[in-house]
Amino acid sequence: MKRLCNPNYIMHSRSSLLCFGALALAVAASAPLAHAQGAEQDAPAKNAIFFVGDGMGVSTVTATRIFSVGIDGHLTLDQAPFTALSQTYTSDHITPDSAGTMTAMMTGVNTNSGVIGFGPETERQDFLGNGDGPALTTVLELAKAQGKMVGVISTARITHATPAACYAKSNERNEEEYIALQALPTDAEYNLGLGSGIDLLMGGGRRFFVPDTVVDEEGSTGRRTDGRDLRAEFQAAGYTYVYDQTGFDTLSGANLPILGLFESSHMEYEYDRLTDLGGEPSLEEMVAKAVEILEANSPNGYFLMVESGRIDHAHHAGNAYRALVDTEEFDAAINAALQLVNLGETLVMATADHSHVFNIAGYPLRPQVELPYPVAYAPVEYMASAHGNILNTVFDINASTGGVEISSDLNAVPYTALLYGNGPGHRGAGGRVDPWSDATAGYGGVIPLGPEDPAYMQEAAVPLSSETHAGEEVAIYAWGPNSHMVRGTGKNTGCFRLMKRALGL
Ligand SMILES: [Zn+2]
Structure with a gap:
């Protein structure tokens, strides 16, 4: 995996390496550096990229470092100038799921496990039968309302809990058929908080865009029970739809808005990706393409959420090898973004939604x-x-x-x-x-x-x-404007507040 260097990024990484273990002290003691860095860091951010390594607990980061660059080596994550510990519990569970935690990180409200886009007064599946509380507003919706472009990328199904919590509201994370409709601008269930629509959606999950009577481009049958083909409906709504590596390679800003669905269910593990039937892009390729397109086409800035969804799945399967390879790929995707953005105007954050019982x-x-x-x-x-x-x-x-x-x-x-x-x-x-x-x-x-x-x-x-997932804290890593606020130990809801502040939303 090649790791090129953004000069801006290198400056940060060198200082963080030198000061490792005493970063706060070193910045405070070094007045000129602290002043220069502080001035840059306090400036409002035009753009924000929020990376989520699903299930990427600290033990996963440590094991990936040893696996990938050696115990003395440095992942891109290790070179972040600012880090913090993020508490992940939900309103009703000590050990959380991705729906509750991603809702917390996207809306600033801690909620119940299994719930997307509603607060703690909403029970999963509304089991009390008293209706849902008011829908919450996500950082993606706020960014869109301010004229920014918005994108969602995941190696999981694009309707899965983590990506869905950026753009949908449901008291049951598994209602993926319904969640897909909330992103379709021409549908009655469309989430009006998305304005003209999500500008860029890329990931897996084609099955919830294809009728259960239709075989898709890679030979899998769809799962929609309403007979609708959302691939066609998204195209009718103006989207460019691609489904394989060849289609992905042709994408440019001229194709906005973009819907890329590269797999019937979740995308392949990075370890297995080259065996994919239709061919599919890596997370690093999707991030590089998305950032290039957004940088060139969004004069008012952008918000991009990127999830590495399958670190979590490999752990659930008890297979550390694939979890480590997907974490290595996640780290490469962050590096790709850091090379392409101007860290003077782009806040880049990376974190996990929860840990795993991985030792x-x-x-x-x-x-x-x-x-x-x-x-x-x-x-x-x-x-x-x-x-x-x-x-x-x-x-x-x-x-x-x-x-x-x-x-x-x-x-x-x-x-x-x-x-x-x-x-x-x-x-x-x-x-x-x-x-x-x-x-x-x-x-x-x-x-x-x-x-x-x-x-x-x-x-x-x-x-x-x-x-299963685990209940201890996860790390947050941050670069760019306002990243110096990422320090100490706090609830994961702080991710929302920091992005809202940084972007002036
Ligand atoms: Zn999980």
């Missing part, structure tokens, strides 16, 4: 090439490790002999550094088995070739069909 466990030794001392002996599995040893079983140094030895559990069975608290990776009644001889079916049903195989399903303590 870096034991005391795994770093690879031999990274150790400050030679080792007396080592198992072949240790010597052959890839990806900074993060996917491997745990090895440790024996301080008496200077040799590397396998770390094992109480029953002398080795275990991997990456583990899940629950999920499909539970090994069943037979108990734990050595990951190197484990024949448990991995992601996609194949028998994995050890714990570093892309199909390997990490072990889980509690058997569940789907691994």
Whole structure:
């Protein structure tokens, strides 16, 4: 993955690297820098890009760093000049879902899990039967009302909870057929808060735009029960519709407004993307294209939401490999945006909606090439490790002999550094088995070739069909005007307030 450099961006990253661990102190002590940076940071932002790594908890960022650039390396996320901790609980759950958290981040109102665009007085599916409360206003709607262009990109279905919370209102996140209508300017259910409409929509989820009697461009049957073909209706409303890599490659500002639906359901995991039937763009490609189009065509500025939706799905499937590759791709997409924007006028924020029960466990030794001392002996599995040893079983140094030895559990069975608290990776009644001889079916049903195989399903303590989210804080990373406000620990609703303030909405 190539990482080019925006000079403006490099300036920030160098200073953040130098001051790491004492950033606030360093800025305060360095008056000229603080003044220059502060002046730039306090200026109003013309544009804002809000990146959401769905399910990208801090342990996912750490594991991705080791997997991708090495434990001493720096992801784009690591180079953000300002960071904070964001609390993710919803009005009714300690551990949240994406509907509640994205509504909070888009509207500034903490609400119930499962609910999109309504406040805490709205129960999921209105189970009390007392009707919904007033609909909330999103930062996307406010930006549109001020004449800015607005875009929504996701590798999940574009009608899925996170993207939907930018533009729709529903007391049930799974009402995706209905959610799609709220983005269609000519429909009776259209969300009038979107004005002339969302200028750019790209992602998966074609199934909720295609009738359940019709086979789509990649051979999948639609899911709409009302017989309507929204692909045609969006085009009648002025949208350019594309569905594959070839169509994506032709897009330019002349095609606005744009609807790109690249998959029947969610887009492919980045690891599997090249096997896609019709061909589909990467998240990095979608972001670069969108930012180029918006930069060139929005004199009043723009708001763009970008979701990496499948970090979450890979974790739910207990497959760390795909979660890490999608996080690496998310990081590359942020880098692509940072290269294309002017950070003097564009606020860029990246965060997660919630974490996952994903752990870096034991005391795994770093690879031999990274150790400050030679080792007396080592198992072949240790010597052959890839990806900074993060996917491997745990090895440790024996301080008496200077040799590397396998770390094992109480029953002398080795275990991997990456583990899940629950999920499909539970090994069943037979108990734990050595990951190197484990024949448990991995992601996609194949028998994995050890714990570093892309199909390997990490072990889980509690058997569940789907691994769950986790309740601890997630990080917020920020660049550009007003990003210095991103500090300390606070509720995720602060994301809305910061963007509203920065954009003068
Ligand atoms: Zn999830």
